[in-house]
Amino acid sequence: MITSVQNDKVKNWKKLQRRKERKNTGTFLIEGYHLVEEAWKSEWTIREIIVQQDVSVPAWCENYQVTVVGENVFQYISETKTPQGIAAIVSFKEQPASIGNFVLLIDAIQDPGNLGTIIRTADAAGFDAIILGNGTVDVFNDKVIRATQGSIFHIPIFQENLEERISILQQEGFSIWATALTNAKPYHTIEKPEKVALVLGNEGAGIKEDIIRQADTIVNIPIYGEAESLNVSVAAGILMYHVKC
Structure with a gap:
């Protein structure tokens, strides 16, 4: 001992x-x-x-x-x-080359609890993979792992340059949905394609402009009350379940 x-x-x-x-x-x-x-x-x-x-x-x-x-x-x-x-x-585990038809892209989310909750929700919603961009909190951070409640072991997670990966995904037939507050359409009014890559951005700054410009569709979640915005992990859950249902 x-x-x-x-x-x-x-x-x-x-x-x-x-x-x-x-x-x-x-x-x-x-x-x-x-x-x-x-x-x-x-x-x-x-x-x-x-x-x-x-x-x-x-x-x-x-x-x-x-x-x-x-x-x-x-x-x-x-x-x-x-x-x-x-x-x-x-x-660490080597992840599979194939990533399926429903992918979540994370642009510089920094709160461990948010990232862990998003991973757990992606697992529950049946998403096929998660790609973490530069500036995102380390997925193997203790707080992230605990917030996933074990889902970190169930869904492939990659660390890549998002701009480069988005170009590849578009060549593979993915529609890129970026979340933003301006120049956006309500998510429930848009026809859902067969292959979707959903981009979520930093808690305060949102998605980088360069990534927004690459998106095929910009979506938002309507706010019916007085709140200015939704927590990113809550928004992620709404959008992922919408895309999959």
Whole structure:
């Protein structure tokens, strides 16, 4: 059992709280029974399972390297207020080349809770893939992962240059829908094509002008009350379900 936070292993786990270290190692850390089990069920590669002393683990964990640590060590590597005492080191997964007919493009969304909720909703709505553009919060950020409630393991997620990817999608027959407040048509008045790439923008600045100019259609969600706008994750849910239904 590891009881010292000065242990080299513990130091390496702690480093995974930083995006640079996650990228360098090709791994990330997840916490909690639900997320660890979702990673296992979804057949992502689990490098190691970390368990706090006196915390029980599911039977399937016997197939993996399990490291027991003291409560002080687990608290040290945890990013939650009330950790469940189980965590795992998971490897990045190579995503499939095919992305289906319904794709979500994310332009510089920075709030981890928003991105995680959007990923969870895209999974629920049956979208086929998500492409994250430059300036977007790291998908393997702890807060993002927890907000996805495991959906991060269910839907392919890519990091790409959106302007370049949009051109490719248009060549493949996708209609690009960009969300904006000006020069836009209400989403429910537009005929839904067979292949749609829906673009969502930054919480404050919206979608970059260069990307809006590439769009085939600019859509908005009518506001019937006094609110100025909708939260981006709420808007994402409305539009994704509309496109799929």
